[in-house]
Amino acid sequence: MPGLTLADARRMLDAGLAEADKIGQPMNVAILDAGGHLVAFARQDGAIRASIDIAQRKASTSILMEAPTAALMSLVQPGAELYGLEQTAGGLVVFGGGVPVYRDGDLVGAVGVSAGSAEQDVQVAEAAAAAIKA
Amino acid sequence: MPGLTLADARRMLDAGLAEADKIGQPMNVAILDAGGHLVAFARQDGAIRASIDIAQRKASTSILMEAPTAALMSLVQPGAELYGLEQTAGGLVVFGGGVPVYRDGDLVGAVGVSAGSAEQDVQVAEAAAAAIKA
Amino acid sequence: MPGLTLADARRMLDAGLAEADKIGQPMNVAILDAGGHLVAFARQDGAIRASIDIAQRKASTSILMEAPTAALMSLVQPGAELYGLEQTAGGLVVFGGGVPVYRDGDLVGAVGVSAGSAEQDVQVAEAAAAAIKA
Amino acid sequence: MPGLTLADARRMLDAGLAEADKIGQPMNVAILDAGGHLVAFARQDGAIRASIDIAQRKASTSILMEAPTAALMSLVQPGAELYGLEQTAGGLVVFGGGVPVYRDGDLVGAVGVSAGSAEQDVQVAEAAAAAIKA
Numbered sequence: 001m002p003g004l005t006l007a008d009a010r011r012m013l014d015a016g017l018a019e020a021d022k023i024g025q026p027m028n029v030a031i032l033d034a035g036g037h038l039v040a041f042a043r044q045d046g047a048i049r050a051s052i053d054i055a056q057r058k059a060s061t062s063i064l065m066e067a068p069t070a071a072l073m074s075l076v077q078p079g080a081e082l083y084g085l086e087q088t089a090g091g092l093v094v095f096g097g098g099v100p101v102y103r104d105g106d107l108v109g110a111v112g113v114s115a116g117s118a119e120q121d122v123q124v125a126e127a128a129a130a131a132i133k134a
Numbered sequence: 135m136p137g138l139t140l141a142d143a144r145r146m147l148d149a150g151l152a153e154a155d156k157i158g159q160p161m162n163v164a165i166l167d168a169g170g171h172l173v174a175f176a177r178q179d180g181a182i183r184a185s186i187d188i189a190q191r192k193a194s195t196s197i198l199m200e201a202p203t204a205a206l207m208s209l210v211q212p213g214a215e216l217y218g219l220e221q222t223a224g225g226l227v228v229f230g231g232g233v234p235v236y237r238d239g240d241l242v243g244a245v246g247v248s249a250g251s252a253e254q255d256v257q258v259a260e261a262a263a264a265a266i267k268a
Numbered sequence: 269m270p271g272l273t274l275a276d277a278r279r280m281l282d283a284g285l286a287e288a289d290k291i292g293q294p295m296n297v298a299i300l301d302a303g304g305h306l307v308a309f310a311r312q313d314g315a316i317r318a319s320i321d322i323a324q325r326k327a328s329t330s331i332l333m334e335a336p337t338a339a340l341m342s343l344v345q346p347g348a349e350l351y352g353l354e355q356t357a358g359g360l361v362v363f364g365g366g367v368p369v370y371r372d373g374d375l376v377g378a379v380g381v382s383a384g385s386a387e388q389d390v391q392v393a394e395a396a397a398a399a400i401k402a
Numbered sequence: 403m404p405g406l407t408l409a410d411a412r413r414m415l416d417a418g419l420a421e422a423d424k425i426g427q428p429m430n431v432a433i434l435d436a437g438g439h440l441v442a443f444a445r446q447d448g449a450i451r452a453s454i455d456i457a458q459r460k461a462s463t464s465i466l467m468e469a470p471t472a473a474l475m476s477l478v479q480p481g482a483e484l485y486g487l488e489q490t491a492g493g494l495v496v497f498g499g500g501v502p503v504y505r506d507g508d509l510v511g512a513v514g515v516s517a518g519s520a521e522q523d524v525q526v527a528e529a530a531a532a533a534i535k536a
Contacts, residue, residue: 005313035437036183037317041309045273049305064184078212081252084220084228089187139447171451175443179407183439317438318466321491346480354486362486386483 004033004101004109008132009040012101012111016128017042025116027124028055033109036063044115051114057091058098058121059112064089066107070096070122097121101129108132138165138235138243142266143173146235146245150262151176159250161258162189167243170197178249185248191225192232192255193246198223200241204230204256231255235263242266272301272369272377276400277308280369280379284396285310293384295392296323301377304331312383319382325359326366326389327380332357334375338364338390365389369397376400406433406503406511410534411441414503414513418530419444427518429526430457435511438465446517453516459493460500460523461514466491468509472498472524499523503531510534 009031020027026044028051033039036059043052058069065072072094075082086092096118101109113125143165154161160178162185167173170193177186192203199206206228209216220226230252235243247259277299288295294312296319301307304327311320326337333340340362343350354360364386369377381393411433422429428446430453435441438461445454460471467474474496477484488494498520503511515527 006310010310033437035317035435035439037311037437038309038320039311041306042274042278043305043307049303052306061184064182066182082229083207084210084226085188087220087225088191088227089184092184140444144444169451171445172443172454173445175440176408176412177439177441183437186440316466316468318463318491318494322487325490341485344486354489359489360486361490363484 004031004039006039009109012128012131013040013042015131016111016113016124017044019124019127020044020116023116023120023123025120027113027115027121028052029124029128030055030059030112031109031128032056032059032063032112034063034107036060036110039109047115054093054114055097055112057112058093058114059110060098061092061094062098062100062110062112063107064092066100068096068100068122069093069098070118097125099125099129101132103132138167138173140173143243146262146265147174147176149265150245150247150258151178153258153261154178154250157250157254157257159254161247161249161255162186163258163262164189164193164246165243165262166190166193166197166246168197168241170194170244173243181249188227188248189231189246191246192227192248193244194232195226195228196232196234196244196246197241198226200234202230202234202256203227203232204252231259233259233263235266237266272299272307274307277377280396280399281308281310283399284379284381284392285312287392287395288312288384291384291388291391293388295381295383295389296320297392297396298323298327298380299377299396300324300327300331300380302331302375304328304378307377315383322361322382323365323380325380326361326382327378328366329360329362330366330368330378330380331375332360334368336364336368336390337361337366338386365393367393367397369400371400406435406441408441411511414530414533415442415444417533418513418515418526419446421526421529422446422518425518425522425525427522429515429517429523430454431526431530432457432461432514433511433530434458434461434465434514436465436509438462438512441511449517456495456516457499457514459514460495460516461512463494463496464500464502464512464514465509466494468502470498470502470524471495471500472520499527501527501531503534505534
């Protein structure tokens with residue numbers, strides 16, 4: 001089974017950018033391979049620059065945790081089981097916008113999106129992830 | 135009194151891995167010496183990769199604080215006495231899975247376990263730590 | 269004068285990737301804006317992963333020094349005027365593959381290319397930079 | 403094709419430790435998967451502790467550069483093409499003891515060995531890497 005190719009990554013990237021255009025929110029979109037290494041990235045005009053790191057870190061978090069970043073938010077709250085988790089493993093992001101990408105049941109990479117609301121980021125990330133199945 | 139040998143560490147590691155197998159949760163297990171330096175480590179197939187760091191950091195925290203990591207959780211909550219502790223000393227972990235290891239009353243090292251629930255992590259860490267007494 | 273747009277960056281990126289294809293060496297190509305922030309990135313299939321960082325760092329170095337990275341090599345040798353420069357400013361790269369990008373005389377960004385020989389990296393970076401003038 | 407399992411990693415680790423015993427030099431041995439994530443590690447009694455990091459970093463360098471670390475030494479010397487390379491990508495090691503591991507032509511991981519002379523480290527790393535083919 002081949003890993004994620006640049007062609008795969010750019011198909012996902014372009015699907016994410018198209019979704020961002022549709023909702024009218026400029027975004028940073030990062031595509032990582034299964035080992036957590038960057039394959040493709042784009043920042044749309046007007047998207048904030050902190051999100052260059054946040055988008056990549058969301059994707060990386062999804063790889064390291066094998067979960068969407070949105071799933072972590074409740075676990076790291078004061079009083080919750082994994083309080084302080086976000087400070088481990090080089091710094092994890094615990095709000096929505098990172099999703100792992102599977103093909104035929106295998107983890108092949110992750111998408112990270114940042115610059116909008118968490119809800120918008122998730123929507124764009126899921127649109128990007130869906131493109132690999134098409 | 136001799137410190138922790140690799141033979142000691144691997145006996146603990148293997149006891150931890152056996153416990154992880156018994157509960158059916160793949161784990162990352164790290165064994166550190168009394169100085170906080172890694173002696174042995176294993177990641178079971180399917181265990182999440184964020185836990186490579188978390189397991190080692192839990193063990194390290196147990197050495198630095200001379201306490202199980204689970205004992206720290208209540209102390210670092212908002213309003214509690216050591217709020218923010220987890221950001222000191224290079225980054226501590228405050229949820230369960232790290233335990234200090236004693237032999238004849240002396241601290242000789244620590245075990246850190248990560249990838250399951252905090253409760254599972256503690257169970258595996260304690261099984262590992264118990265192996266040095268056998 | 270508008271800054272570097274994503275459309276500009278992708279035109280440069282694609283010109284770089286096309287040049288890499290022509291010489292048959294898979295590359296990492298990064299495009300940064302004038303503030304040194306990533307706009308677009310692609311890693312071709314088979315390009316080494318160390319170069320994900322190196323490509324971005326070459327582009328960043330070109331912005332920070334306002335010079336092609338290849339111009340720094342002789343200056344940082346033992347005995348030369350800027351010996352040790354590469355350890356400043358967060359880590360600079362002093363071998364070829366990073367070039368600043370100008371439009372109408374203004375610095376608008378930089379290209380960083382890595383994974384081939386320094387000579388190949390420079391060739392691809394210059395092909396990318398030329399695309400903004402077309 | 404499955405990735406590197408813990409069973410694979412421990413077979414390599416044990417082959418490396420046996421080789422270290424044979425030459426009488428206690429070693430740190432690290433086994434990483436293809437994504438550069440730690441799978442198994444052991445430090446033999448008496449092996450220096452700086453090598454905990456060095457062994458892992460050698461293995462990581464072999465993954466990131468897709469080359470044995472010993473191959474980098476001449477390239478990074480003063481006056482050579484990649485002078486300063488070791489400061490990129492989070493810190494690379496350019497002396498011998500890290501080797502990439504291939505199975506059926508695919509990169510599946512890397513071995514990093516440290517605590518002896520570079521020549522000894524290479525010998526142990528190669529013994530470890532050979533174990534996956536047996």
